[in-house]
Amino acid sequence: MKKVITGNQAAAHAARLAKPNVVAVYPITPQTSVSEMMADFVAKGLLKAQLIRVESEHSVMAALIGAAQTGARTFTATSSHGLALMHELLHWATGARLSIVMVNINRAMGTPWTIWCDHLDSLSQRDTGWMQFYCESSQEALDTVLQAYKLAEQVNLPAMVNLDGFYLSHTVEPVDIPEQELVDAFLPARNPSYKLDVDDPHSFGALTSPEHYYELRYKAQKEMEQAKNLLKQINSDYSQIFGRSYPAVEKVQTEDAETILLTIATTVGTCRWTVKKLRKQGYKVGLVKLKMFRPFPAEDLLEAIPEGPRIVVLDRNLSIGMGGIIQQELKSVFHSAGRRNQIFSAIAGLGGRDITPVQIEQVVNQSLHDMYTADQINWLGGKI
Amino acid sequence: MPEVARSESGSEWNRTGSWSTVIPIHQNKTAPCQRDCPVGVDIPVYLDLIKHKKYQKAYKIVKETNPIPAITGRVCYHPCEDGCNRKVLDQPLAIHSLERFIGDWGLENTPVKKIKTEPQKGKIAIVGSGPAGLSCAYHMIRKGYPVTIFEKESQAGGMLRMGIPEYRLPEKILDKELKSILDLGIELKLNCQVGKDVAWEEIKKYAAVFLATGAYRSRKMNVPGENLEQVKPALEFLINVNLGEKFDFTGQKVLVLGRGNTAIDAARAALRCGAEVSILSRSGMEEMIATQEEISLATEEGVQIVELVDIEAFEWIDAEQVRVNCVRLQREVNKSGQIKYAVVKDSEFSLTGNLVLVAKGQDSDLQSLPQELEKSASLVKADRFGRTSDEKFYAGGDLALATKTVAYALGSGRKAALAIEAYLNKMNSVAREESILVTRETDLNLAYFVKAPREKEIHLDSQTRRLGFKEVNAGMESEAILREVARCFSCATCNSCDNCYIFCPDLAVYKENHQYKIRTEYCKGCGICVQECPRDAIELVAKVGEEV
Numbered sequence: 001m002k003k004v005i006t007g008n009q010a011a012a013h014a015a016r017l018a019k020p021n022v023v024a025v026y027p028i029t030p031q032t033s034v035s036e037m038m039a040d041f042v043a044k045g046l047l048k049a050q051l052i053r054v055e056s057e058h059s060v061m062a063a064l065i066g067a068a069q070t071g072a073r074t075f076t077a078t079s080s081h082g083l084a085l086m087h088e089l090l091h092w093a094t095g096a097r098l099s100i101v102m103v104n105i106n107r108a109m110g111t112p113w114t115i116w117c118d119h120l121d122s123l124s125q126r127d128t129g130w131m132q133f134y135c136e137s138s139q140e141a142l143d144t145v146l147q148a149y150k151l152a153e154q155v156n157l158p159a160m161v162n163l164d165g166f167y168l169s170h171t172v173e174p175v176d177i178p179e180q181e182l183v184d185a186f187l188p189a190r191n192p193s194y195k196l197d198v199d200d201p202h203s204f205g206a207l208t209s210p211e212h213y214y215e216l217r218y219k220a221q222k223e224m225e226q227a228k229n230l231l232k233q234i235n236s237d238y239s240q241i242f243g244r245s246y247p248a249v250e251k252v253q254t255e256d257a258e259t260i261l262l263t264i265a266t267t268v269g270t271c272r273w274t275v276k277k278l279r280k281q282g283y284k285v286g287l288v289k290l291k292m293f294r295p296f297p298a299e300d301l302l303e304a305i306p307e308g309p310r311i312v313v314l315d316r317n318l319s320i321g322m323g324g325i326i327q328q329e330l331k332s333v334f335h336s337a338g339r340r341n342q343i344f345s346a347i348a349g350l351g352g353r354d355i356t357p358v359q360i361e362q363v364v365n366q367s368l369h370d371m372y373t374a375d376q377i378n379w380l381g382g383k384i
Numbered sequence: 385m386p387e388v389a390r391s392e393s394g395s396e397w398n399r400t401g402s403w404s405t406v407i408p409i410h411q412n413k414t415a416p417c418q419r420d421c422p423v424g425v426d427i428p429v430y431l432d433l434i435k436h437k438k439y440q441k442a443y444k445i446v447k448e449t450n451p452i453p454a455i456t457g458r459v460c461y462h463p464c465e466d467g468c469n470r471k472v473l474d475q476p477l478a479i480h481s482l483e484r485f486i487g488d489w490g491l492e493n494t495p496v497k498k499i500k501t502e503p504q505k506g507k508i509a510i511v512g513s514g515p516a517g518l519s520c521a522y523h524m525i526r527k528g529y530p531v532t533i534f535e536k537e538s539q540a541g542g543m544l545r546m547g548i549p550e551y552r553l554p555e556k557i558l559d560k561e562l563k564s565i566l567d568l569g570i571e572l573k574l575n576c577q578v579g580k581d582v583a584w585e586e587i588k589k590y591a592a593v594f595l596a597t598g599a600y601r602s603r604k605m606n607v608p609g610e611n612l613e614q615v616k617p618a619l620e621f622l623i624n625v626n627l628g629e630k631f632d633f634t635g636q637k638v639l640v641l642g643r644g645n646t647a648i649d650a651a652r653a654a655l656r657c658g659a660e661v662s663i664l665s666r667s668g669m670e671e672m673i674a675t676q677e678e679i680s681l682a683t684e685e686g687v688q689i690v691e692l693v694d695i696e697a698f699e700w701i702d703a704e705q706v707r708v709n710c711v712r713l714q715r716e717v718n719k720s721g722q723i724k725y726a727v728v729k730d731s732e733f734s735l736t737g738n739l740v741l742v743a744k745g746q747d748s749d750l751q752s753l754p755q756e757l758e759k760s761a762s763l764v765k766a767d768r769f770g771r772t773s774d775e776k777f778y779a780g781g782d783l784a785l786a787t788k789t790v791a792y793a794l795g796s797g798r799k800a801a802l803a804i805e806a807y808l809n810k811m812n813s814v815a816r817e818e819s820i821l822v823t824r825e826t827d828l829n830l831a832y833f834v835k836a837p838r839e840k841e842i843h844l845d846s847q848t849r850r851l852g853f854k855e856v857n858a859g860m861e862s863e864a865i866l867r868e869v870a871r872c873f874s875c876a877t878c879n880s881c882d883n884c885y886i887f888c889p890d891l892a893v894y895k896e897n898h899q900y901k902i903r904t905e906y907c908k909g910c911g912i913c914v915q916e917c918p919r920d921a922i923e924l925v926a927k928v929g930e931e932v
Contacts, residue, residue: 097388156387192392198891203391203398212385219387 002176007168010138011077011103011161012037014145016047018101018181020075022067023266024052026082031105034037034077049075051256060283061089061100063341068098069204071195075147078099079122079165080107087125090158094129094220096205099152099159102130103145108163116352117165119265123293123325129220131159132293134264138168138175143244144291145186147222147378150234153190155223156333161303165351167266178242198370207276224295231292241305248292249300250314253279257286260305263314264290264326267348267355271314290326295356300332307379312341312367314360316382323347323377342367348380355381404909406924409891410676410900413821413920415734415875416467417479422787422795423519425478427464428877431608434482434869443490446483448792449521452561453513454491457484457545458857460791461645461675469875474824475838477871480861488859491560496567501530506591506808509534511578514542515790516596520796520804521640522565527805531570534587540566542598543782544790546623547646550655579752584903592776592804595753595764596797599746599782605641609698610742614706618642618650619742625653633659639708639735640664641695642743650741651687656853662688664695664708668715671723681856684846693930698740708735713885748783754917755871768801769814775910777806823920825874832883832918839868847869878921884913 005013013032015023021044025035041047046223052063057078078086083104091099108118122132133148141163148159163169196204205230208216228248233246252274254260261271263375268289278285288311290297305311315324324327327345334341344367349355359381366378386392417427426437426445433442446453457480468476498677508524510517513535521531522665528835539545541561545554566572578587595896602617604610618640625631631654638653638659643666651661663682665672668691672679699707712731716724716736747762758773763784770778780796782788799814823824842858849856862867886894892907900922914922 095389194388199393200893202393203395205389206391208389209913215385216387216389219385223387234671 001179002174004171004172005138005175006172007078007138007141007163007286008034008105008136008170009037010142010177010282011145011163012041013175013177014142015075015077015103016041016103017072017180018075018146018187019047019148019176019184019189020049020101021072022050022052022064022074023047024054024067024074024076026054026057026060026065026076026078027336028057028079030107030169030191031077031079031082033169034103035106038075038077041189054290058089060295061086063098064100065089065098065331068093068100069096069193069196071190073153073190074100075102077103077105079105080109083121083125084109087128089126090128090130091249092205093158097156097194097220097223098157099192101148101152101159101161103141103146103159103163105169106162114351115165115207117316118166118350118352119162119315120319120344122162123317124162125160126294126325129157129224130294131155131157132162133159133274133291134162134293135164135168135291136266136289137269138171138173139241139244140246141168142175142177143238143246146183147234147238148247149190150187151227151230153192154230155227156192157220157224157227164266168274170206176242180279182241185236201203227295228292228297228299228342231329247300248290250289250291251305251383252287252289252374254286254304254309256284256290257309258284259367260286260288260309260311261314261360261364262288262290262305262311262326262330264293267314267316270355270357271360274355274357274364277357278361278364283364283368293326293329296329296333298337301330301333302337302339305341307339307341310344310367312344312346312363314346314348314355314363316355318347318350344378345376346378346380353381398518400908401892401903401905404592404907405822405927406903406909406911407904407907407927408909408911408913408922408924410878410884410922412859413823413876413877415468415877416822416824417464417477417875419822420467420789422463422789423456423798424795425449425464425483426518428872430486430875431477431479431482432870432874432877434486434865435872439486439489439493441545442486442613443494444489446521447490449798450483451519451565452487452794453483454487454557455515455553455561455792456794457481457487457542457859458557459548461789463791464608469823469825469828469873470871473830473833474835477821477852478838478860478868481839481841482865482869484859485696485862485865487561491557496564497565498569499525499528501569502528503530508592508804509587509590510596511587511593512542512596512598512781512783513540513572514598514781515544516598516783516793516797517542517594517665518562518565519794520594520778520780520800521570521797522568523798524804525568525570525799527801529591529804529808532583532590533570533572534576534578535572535574535579540572542596542619545835545908546600546626547649548826549622549649550628551652551856552649553851554855554881577752577801584754590778591808592778594770594797594800594804595772595777595779595783597753597783597792598782599748599762599788601747602742602879603744603747605744606696607697607741609700609706611697612700612706613698615705615740615742619739619746619823619904621741622646622650622746624655625657631657636660637662637736638739638741639737640741640743642745643667643671644745645675646742646746647679647741647743648674648678648682648687652682652685652741653744653853654739654741655682655687655850657684658820659739661686662690662736662737664693664710665689665691666713667723668692671715678868681843685849692726696732699734704738705736706717706738706740708740710735710792746782746788768799769803770796771803773823775807786829794930822858827920828873828875829916829918833873836867836871838871839864842911874919876920879919881918883916883918884922887912887916
């Protein structure tokens with residue numbers, strides 16, 4: 001059934017359809033309406049789950065870890081500082097190999113205090129071992145939450161689905177909300193191999209000597225690498241049932257492109273429009289959408305972008321002292337593969353500043369005329 | 385190697401209980417409401433039963449100690465509510481409303497079965513059929529003793545009937561409660577004053593005697609003019625009203641002297657007879673002995689209260705009028721915090737009234753009691769179990785207690801019954817002492833309780849109240865009763881909430897036959913169960929042989 005809803009509502013509907021057994025909530029702008037909607041679903045009997053109101057995001061994740069350890073399917077949503085407060089437990093969820101699914105509404109980090117969008121909150125959690133997905137539309141948000149459950153439960157690793165604060169969380173668009181029976185067919189109940197069970201007591205996560213720790217990390221790495229291929233299968237299944245799929249890396253008019261824009265989340269939409277416009281003007285421009293950040297789809301990226309075209313990475317984040325995080329990862333992959341594409345880095349839209357088509361045209365032009373070199377940051381839209 | 389760090393073998397071999405020096409025990413302490421109840425009613429337990437709509441069981445628990453809950457629910461000044469721990473969160477629980485509810489429910493739904501007594505155990509004589517006498521009679525017959533009550537008046541009930549106005553305690557409730565006690569098989573001899581209609585020698589033939597003749601002698605003021613016709617004891621007026629005499633004070637001014645509940649009762653009764661009423665109180669409003677609840681009900685109805693006034697003399701004006709010469713007092717607090725009242729210089733004034741009702745307290749008539757019993761100035765000397773100087777005689781109620789309330793009277797009757805049983809069975813001790821461990825507010829985990837305002841009782845509007853003696857307080861609606869009882873913390877009382885069971889990180893708490901037990905071989909003594917018990921029903925104690 002199609003409904004005109006916000007990104008937050010789409011995420012909440014997806015969570016409802018996934019039938020989690022335990023939902024822990026703690027409010028934070030711009031995520032709060034997800035939590036509220038989950039509470040509403042539970043109150044109205046539309047979702048049979050334990051809804052736990054806790055005193056902080058740290059406790060949210062602790063509660064979900066406990067619940068997931070017993071075999072429950074779990075859900076929560078957070079944002080920015082809430083996510084940062086969970087940091088310690090994000091590592092724990094990975095180490096315990098728990099398939100927790102969390103929606104993060106991207107919001108820049110304070111201080112100064114801000115509630116608007118950029119991606120530093122989730123990208124700062126890069127090394128916690130969570131799978132990370134970024135969504136371009138509300139429909140994609142809904143579909144990605146469902147896919148994330150399926151994937152997380154196959155690899156026993158947690159997954160974070162990211163939505164741009166306000167651009168996606170609070171704007172409305174038509175979204176197809178699938179029927180429960182279809183979702184049930186796609187996503188069976190969670191049944192992990194290891195559960196905390198009072199009738200078969202074992203200790204979990206106890207002190208581990210150097211004899212064993214190393215290999216447990218290795219196994220997690222191998223499992224997450226598996227996720228790249230598993231996502232392809234999941235997309236294929238999903239497409240058969242629902243008619244939609246979202247590859248980890250999507251190519252838009254890249255075949256003859258001399259310049260390829262690469263970005264994530266809602267900026268992809270703006271780029272799609274701008275690429276069309278520039279094509280009409282005769283520019284050979286293409287676009288690569290990076291949907292999955294962890295595991296980092298190195299092979300897919302190398303396949304999507306051939307030797308030759310220059311790449312302009314739009315990073316809506318800043319790792320101070322280094323630069324944009326996505327371009328850094330991309331350079332690493334391309335350099336290791338012996339690729340010599342010029343990779344330009346633009347930092348745009350920090351703290352919720354709009355990334356406009358004009359800016360995108362400007363950065364494409366600048367890259368064509370070598371207005372800046374590959375090792376300099378282009379402060380796109382900055383008043384500097 | 386598994387993908388997660390999980391022990392391959394089970395963890396039951398790890399007897400973590402060996403780490404601990406302390407162990408939790410589930411123990412029921414005493415809730416402050418029960419401690420403060422002079423009758424000793426097990427309040428948290430019967431309230432929990434009401435919560436679960438188990439009214440028959442709840443009524444049974446109340447009746448274990450209190451024979452007349454429908455009455456005490458109406459007239460007791462509920463000291464139980466003063467110490468209620470709920471006041472740290474919002475307001476104390478309205479325990480009296482819940483007691484009234486269950487008392488009324490019991491009267492409607494519980495048939496009284498006659499008790500078969502065992503005459504060989506010894507017959508018990510009770511002198512006086514007020515709350516103390518009724519309570520002792522009730523508890524004695526439940527223990528199987530034949531009981532006879534001697535009452536000098538033509539109706540039973542003592543001060544319940546004579547002293548408490550209809551608008552606080554309707555006669556039909558009183559009659560029903562009396563019937564529920566007497567129908568157990570108690571013999572009641574009315575119009576039978578001991579010492580006059582029956583000799584004390586006859587009474588002494590009983591195995592034990594409980595004296596509960598009350599306190600009906602109004603105290604004198606020792607002020608000039610107090611013997612004037614227009615100056616009367618307030619209690620006498622109340623008794624006459626309660627026995628059905630009609631007074632019409634329309635257009636008249638009645639002055640009530642006193643600061644206790646009798647003063648309030650007399651004032652409100654006079655108001656209902658048409659008078660304009662003022663109470664003259666020696667103390668300030670806040671220090672009056674009457675409860676604030678009664679004071680505010682009286683003022684709502686239109687009773688004037690003049691505080692800090694002393695009476696110097698009464699003067700005859702004419703057959704209809706009397707002048708009351710007064711002086712103003714001022715409150716002085718000395719270093720130790722005691723409040724004294726000092727006369728304000730040149731503050732004399734006078735008030736004129738048609739009737740003055742004096743409520744300065746009552747004393748007992750000690751002359752008519754057996755000579756050999758030791759007495760103080762106004763009371764029969766008795767210990768806390770009512771034991772007098774003569775082992776056969778026990779005393780309670782207003783005759784033996786300085787605090788003259790229905791609840792204390794009921795409590796004295798119950799304790800005397802325990803003492804009489806011990807005496808007749810040659811037991812060395814009377815009864816087990818109740819636990820002195822009382823749950824304080826700091827012992828509770830308040831995180832488990834949410835604020836909910838105290839429910840209100842339905843009161844007749846103040847205009848209608850003035851027109852007659854209809855019951856002022858209609859109690860709480862049934863929905864409000866359930867909301868109110870849900871406010872009870874169940875202090876000190878395990879109500880099987882499962883918190884200890886759920887929170888124990890070592891699965892050391894388990895359930896057996898609806899009771900929680902501790903697996904001592906796994907309990908680490910961490911105390912989480914104690915911390916997470918909302919109501920202080922579980923406690924850590926040192927393990928035997930361990931020092932903490």
